[in-house]
Every structure is written in structure tokens, then in C-alpha cells.
Amino acid sequence: MKSKVRRPKARARNRQSSIVNRQSSVVVCRCEEVTEAEVRRAIRMGYHSLEAVKRYLRTGMGHCQGRGCLRLIARLIQEETGIPASEQQQPRPRPPLKPLPLGLLGSFVSAESDTPDRTDKEGAVP
Amino acid sequence: MKRSADVVVIGAGITGAATGYYLAKSGLKVLVVERGFPCAGSTGRCIGGIRAQFTHDLTIRVMIESVRMFQGLSEELGEDVEWFAGGYLFLAFDETRKQAFFDAIAIQKTYGLDVRFVPPDECVKIAPGLDPVGLLGGAYCPTDGQANPFKVTYGYLEGIKRLGGALVMDCDIKQVNKVGDKVVSVTDAKGDVYACNMLLNAAGCWADEVGTMAGVRVPVTADRHESLVTEAVERVFNPMLVDYRPDGCYFVQHSGTGHFIGCYTPVPLVPGHNYDATDEFITEMPRRMVRLVPRLAGVKVLRQWAGSYEMSPDGNPICGGTSLRGFYVSSGMSGHGFMFGPALGKLMAEQMVKGSASIPLDEFFLSRSFGKAEAMK
Numbered sequence: 281m282k283s284k285v286r287r288p289k290a291r292a293r294n295r296q297s298s299i300v301n302r303q304s305s306v307v308v309c310r311c312e313e314v315t316e317a318e319v320r321r322a323i324r325m326g327y328h329s330l331e332a333v334k335r336y337l338r339t340g341m342g343h344c345q346g347r348g349c350l351r352l353i354a355r356l357i358q359e360e361t362g363i364p365a366s367e368q369q370q371p372r373p374r375p376p377l378k379p380l381p382l383g384l385l386g387s388f389v390s391a392e393s394d395t396p397d398r399t400d401k402e403g404a405v406p
Numbered sequence: 407m408k409r410s411a412d413v414v415v416i417g418a419g420i421t422g423a424a425t426g427y428y429l430a431k432s433g434l435k436v437l438v439v440e441r442g443f444p445c446a447g448s449t450g451r452c453i454g455g456i457r458a459q460f461t462h463d464l465t466i467r468v469m470i471e472s473v474r475m476f477q478g479l480s481e482e483l484g485e486d487v488e489w490f491a492g493g494y495l496f497l498a499f500d501e502t503r504k505q506a507f508f509d510a511i512a513i514q515k516t517y518g519l520d521v522r523f524v525p526p527d528e529c530v531k532i533a534p535g536l537d538p539v540g541l542l543g544g545a546y547c548p549t550d551g552q553a554n555p556f557k558v559t560y561g562y563l564e565g566i567k568r569l570g571g572a573l574v575m576d577c578d579i580k581q582v583n584k585v586g587d588k589v590v591s592v593t594d595a596k597g598d599v600y601a602c603n604m605l606l607n608a609a610g611c612w613a614d615e616v617g618t619m620a621g622v623r624v625p626v627t628a629d630r631h632e633s634l635v636t637e638a639v640e641r642v643f644n645p646m647l648v649d650y651r652p653d654g655c656y657f658v659q660h661s662g663t664g665h666f667i668g669c670y671t672p673v674p675l676v677p678g679h680n681y682d683a684t685d686e687f688i689t690e691m692p693r694r695m696v697r698l699v700p701r702l703a704g705v706k707v708l709r710q711w712a713g714s715y716e717m718s719p720d721g722n723p724i725c726g727g728t729s730l731r732g733f734y735v736s737s738g739m740s741g742h743g744f745m746f747g748p749a750l751g752k753l754m755a756e757q758m759v760k761g762s763a764s765i766p767l768d769e770f771f772l773s774r775s776f777g778k779a780e781a782m783k
Contacts, residue, residue, distance in 0.1 A: 325564075326573065332443035335450055335556045343637060345709060374709040375683050379637055383703025386693035 308356070309349035311342020319353055323360040330354060330368055340371060343379060410601035411437035411571070413758070414592055415608055416579050416616055419449035420555065420744050421736050422608035423562035424751025425758075426571065429606075432759050436571035437600060438563065439592070441578045445559050447610045449744055451713025453633055453667045455646045455658060456745040457494040457550035458519050461510050461781040462722055464769045466517050471765065472749035476553055479748060483561035487553045490661030492644035494550035495524075495532055496782070497698075498542045499651050507545040510782055514547075521547040533643040535701045552646065552658055555744050562751075574600075582620040582733070589620065589732040604758055606734045611679065611716040613724075613737035622728040624772065626738045628714035630676040631669055632687040637706045638664035647698065655694040666705060670694060681712045715741040719776035721783045725754055726771040734758055735772055740783065 304316040314337045327336045330353060339353055340346030354365035376385070413429050415422045418440035430436040440446070456476055458469035475482075476489045498504040507523055514521045524532065526541040563573050581593040582605065591601040607624065609616040617624035638660075646658040657668020670691060688710050696703045718724050718738030723746060725736045736754050739746055753763040768774070 326575065327443070329443055331446065332575070335443070335445045336560050338556075341635075341709070343708065372681070372711075374711050375688055376707055376710075379706035379708050381704050381706050382636065382692040382696050384692075385689050385707060386691075386696045386703075388689040389693050 308352050309337070309339040309342065311344050311348070312338040312340075314339050314349070316356065319356050320360060323357055328357055328361045328363070330357065331371055333357070334371055345374070345377070346371060407598045408601065409437065409574075409598070410591075411435045412602065413437070413604045413606060414439060414600045414602040415606045416592070417447070417608035417610055417612075418444040418559070418563060418573060418575070419447050419608065419610050420559050420562075420747040421449075421610065421739065421751065422606065423559045423566070424747040425606060425608060425736055425754045426751075427562040427565045427569070428752045428755035429758065430566045430569035430571045432755060434759070436566050436569070437602070438566060438571070438573045439577040439579060439594065439600060440573065440575050441612075443575050444563055444573070445556055447612075448713050448716060448739075449555050449559055449610075451633065451711060452555050452741075452744045453656075453658065453669055454552045454555050454660070454744060455494065455550075455656075456489075456552060457547065457646070459494055459496065459510065459514060459521060459545060459547050459550060459782060461513055462769075463513070463517075464765070464767070465722060465780065466514055466519065467765050468746060468749045468753065470517060470519060471753075472746060473549055473551070475748035475752070476551065479553070479558065479561070483558075483565055485557055485561035485564070487557040487561055488660075488662045489551060489553040490644075491549055491551040492646065492658065492661060493532070493546060493548040494648065495529060495645040496545040496648045497529065497650060497654075498544065499540050499649075501542065503650050504542045506781060507543075511545055519547060520549050521545060533645055533647055533699070535642055535699045536647070537698060537700055546645070548645075550646070552661060553744075554660075554662070558744070558747060562747075579616065579619070582616070584620070584730065587731050589730055602732075604732045604734060606736060606754075606758070608736050610737060610739075610743065611714045613716065613735060617728075617735060620728070620730050620733050622730055622733060622735070622772075624724060624735055624737055625719050625776065626716050626724065627677060628679050629717050629741075630678065630680050630712055631671065631715055631741070632684065632691070632710060632712045633667065633669040634688065634691055634710040635708050636666040636702075637708055639666075639705055640664060642666075642699070642702070649694065649698050653690075653694060655691060655698070657695060665708075666695075666702065668695065679714050683710045683712060715739075716743065717741075721780035723750060723770045724772050725750060725767050726757055726773075728772055740780070
């Protein structure tokens with residue numbers, strides 16, 4: 281799967297950036313405290329998409345919701361697999377785009393909301 | 407390209423991963439094929455609750471076994487799956503529900519489950535911060551708990567690889583190939599063929615699509631549910647709270663990280679796949695959570711998402727063989743696939759290898775009549 285054509289380009293870019301270097305203990309996802317070495321290991325295990333890395337390591341699931349780490353991880357995937365960052369599927373952005381308190385969000389509906397009584401078959405709870 | 411294995415498992419969610427693991431452990435070569443990536447479907451969207459508080463006899467038995475297996479799962483898989491016995495506390499705000507709890511507890515106790523009805527003041531002790539206004543009591547089982555669905559599923563998949571099996575991602579099965587009345591292989595969208603002696607349909611909400619390819623309909627439909635997760639905070643309480651009011655909700659604080667994670671069942675139900683997030687949920691769910699536990703008002707929501715329950719007609723799993731020889735199904739988990747994972751995976755593996763399971767699964771067979779519904783869905 282590794283593309284020999286693309287790797288030199290990726291390396292050239294890395295030389296300009298001090299963030300990404302091999303075998304690094306640099307924290308890539310600060311919210312969930314995931315290191316570059318952990319991300320590379322996951323990619324080498326076969327989890328070579330942003331979505332799979334996210335589910336394996338929780339990258340992008342913390343406070344910043346991936347703003348800080350997704351681009352870095354996309355570059356690591358590009359380096360490891362040759363799949364260009366621009367062609368990788370991005371996790372779907374989810375509201376609220378900035379963390380908001382439960383009390384504030386809940387205040388947008390009144391306590392006497394017109395939630396209908398349960399009349400149909402009951403759904404399941406986890 | 408052509409590959410072969412003793413068993414091909416379609417779907418790398420909890421059901422496929424766990425069943426595949428126990429099949430591999432029994433010495434079979436297992437190939438798990440996944441359309442997307444592991445946990446891309448319902449498993450990766452669930453909130454991780456695990457309970458034995460049900461009313462269907464077989465479900466209770468299987469879940470008691472699953473809880474037992476979760477207790478030792480980190481050791482089994484060599485991966486901390488974040489199992490935590492925080493309990494489940496179902497809450498009754500009306501007499502009908504309270505009586506239903508009494509009925510359920512009576513059934514559960516016959517299987518030796520440590521479950522009891524607790525009065526409102528004890529509910530508050532179990533879940534500090536709970537607002538007891540209108541509360542008539544709860545059904546509490548301290549041995550219920552939670553684990554991390556990602557850790558468990560990836561743990562099982564890595565286990566399959568260690569046992570000589572493999573996981574193939576981006577593998578969209580389009581065709582089930584038979585010779586006579588026996589399944590022989592599957593073909594994916596790229597034209598790759600995977601030959602097998604046995605084929606397991608663990609495609610979750612898509613089980614009917616896969617079944618149809620083999621000429622075996624699986625009565626599973628998708629129900630849309632939404633969830634949210636908050637930032638991590640210091641420990642507030644241990645159990646999963648289930649508020650059974652028509653505008654109730656259920657949520658749990660993640661044991662390892664401190665995030666609150668929860669959802670509610672929409673009224674009316676929303677059939678079909680739809681992963682869009684709604685404004686209604688992101689306002690209504692916080693209202694319900696803060697009504698139940700007012701001190702959570704300042705805790706911030708990080709993310710909301712949606713997922714599908716794979717509903718069977720009676721809310722119980724659909725497991726076992728089919729009219730096509732070598733073709734098995736394990737789906738229809740109706741919102742409980744993750745918690746069923748270890749036990750049903752092991753039992754299904756027994757069913758496939760030996761033709762019977764140590765806890766007989768007959769009542770979950772596809773050939774059953776889908777009559778009596780689970781009361782503690």
C-alpha cells in the first residue's frame with residue numbers, strides 16, 4: 281500500500297516542521313493525550329483512516345473535537361500509507377461546535393414542552 | 407483476488423468481532439470483512455451500558471453470563487476494556503412502572519441476579535445529586551455496569567489476528583455464492599472472492615440486506631437514536647440512570663474518563679438510517695438530564711451524534727443457523743448488541759462449531775415466532 285512516489289514529498293515537508301518526527305512521543309491529540317508514536321502504531325496495525333484511528337485511540341473526541349489533531353493525523357496517515365491527506369474522509373463535524381453547558385442548552389426548551397405521551401410501541405433503552 | 411477461511415464474518419462491530427474471536431479460539435481460521443472500518447455502525451455509536459435487568463428468561467441468562475465475561479475481559483484480551491460495575495438504576499415515577507419493576511425483579515431473582523427495589527432516599531444515596539421529586543423508587547442491580555465499546559471491539563479484532571485470523575476493511579459484500587443448498591463464498595464490490603465453509607451475517611442494521619443476498623430474510627429494521635457526550639468531570643455517581651418517564655432519558659458517567667454519555671428513545675420512534683444531529687435532541691436531552699440531576703447544569707456538552715438500533719420484531723436477538731446450510735445470522739440486538747457481545751459471541755461460536763450452545767439459543771432462532779416482547783427494552 282505504501283507509495284514510494286509520495287513519501288519523499290512528505291519527508292521534505294517534515295523537515296520544515298518540527299512537529300512531526302519519527303518515533304516521537306510528541307502529543308498529537310492534546311485533549312485525549314495521544315502521541316505520534318501511538319498514532320503511527322495504529323496506522324501500521326491497519327487502522328489507516330481518520331475514522332478508524334479516532335475510534336481506536338479517541339483522537340478528536342475531546343474538547344477541541346479534532347480541530348487540533350485531525351490535520352496532523354491526516355499527515356501521519358499520508359506518510360505511512362501514501363493516501364493524500366486531501367483525499368482522506370473527514371469525521372463528520374458534530375454540534376455543538378464549541379462546548380456548551382447542559383443547563384444552557386436545556387433552557388432553550390420549556391419544562392412544559394409538548395412532548396406527546398407514549399402511545400405507540402415502546403422503543404428500547406441501552 | 408481470492409482468499410479463503412473456515413468462517414467469513416460479515417461486519418466488524420461487536421457481534422462480528424466477538425463471535426469471530428470465539429470461533430478463532432476454537433481453532434477455526436476466521437476472516438472478518440467490514441464495509442467501512444471497525445465500529446462504523448451501531449457499536450461505535452452506543453453508550454456502553456451493560457445490564458442483566460431484563461424480563462425475557464434467555465436474555466437474563468445470556469446477560470448474566472456476559473457480565474461474568476466482561477469482568478475478566480481485560481485479562482482475556484490483553485487490553486483494558488474499561489469494565490466498571492457501576493450498576494444500573496431504573497427509576498419509576500408512576501405506579502405502573504413501579505409494579506413492572508416488581509414483576510421484573512421477581513423473574514430476575516429466580517436466576518440469582520443481585521437486584522432489588524430501592525426507595526427514593528436510597529436512590530439518592532446510590533446516585534448523589536439525583537432530584538427525587540416525584541420518584542417512587544428504583545430497580546437497582548449493582549453488578550450491572552459499563553465498558554468501552556471501542557476497546558472491546560478492537561480488542562476482539564486484535565485477538566482474532568493473534569489467533570491467525572484477519573480483518574479486511576473497505577470490503578463491501580455484494581453477493582453470497584451457493585452450491586446447492588450450501589454457502590461457499592462471498593464476493594465484494596471490487597470483485598474479490600472470499601471462500602468459506604461457514605458464513606456469519608453480523609451486519610447489524612444491514613443484516614436483512616446481507617440475508618437477502620443469500621435468500622434468507624432477516625426481520626431487522628433500523629430505529630434512529632441520538633446521543634451526546636459531555637466533558638469529563640470528577641466522579642458524580644456510578645450507575646447508569648434510566649428515567650422511564652415518557653420524556654425520560656438514560657445516561658452514565660464513564661468510569662475511566664468522567665465523561666457523561668447518554669441518550670433517549672424518541673417518541674414516536676424514528677425508523678430508518680439517519681445519522682444527522684437534530685436541534686431538538688441537543689436541547690431536549692440536556693433539559694431532561696438537568697431535571698433529573700440538577701447539579702449537572704454547568705457540565706458542558708462536547709458532541710452529539712446519531713445511530714441506529716437494529717430492531718427485531720420482539721426486541722430479542724436473532725441468532726443461529728438458517729435455511730441455507732453454512733449460513734448463520736447474529737443480529738437484531740435491539741439496542742443491546744454491545745452488552746450481549748461476549749456471551750452471545752461465545753454461544754454463537756458454540757452453536758456454529760458444535761451445533762448447540764451451552765445456553766441453548768433456540769428462543770433466539772430466526773425460525774421462532776416473534777410474539778412476546780421484552781418488557782424492559
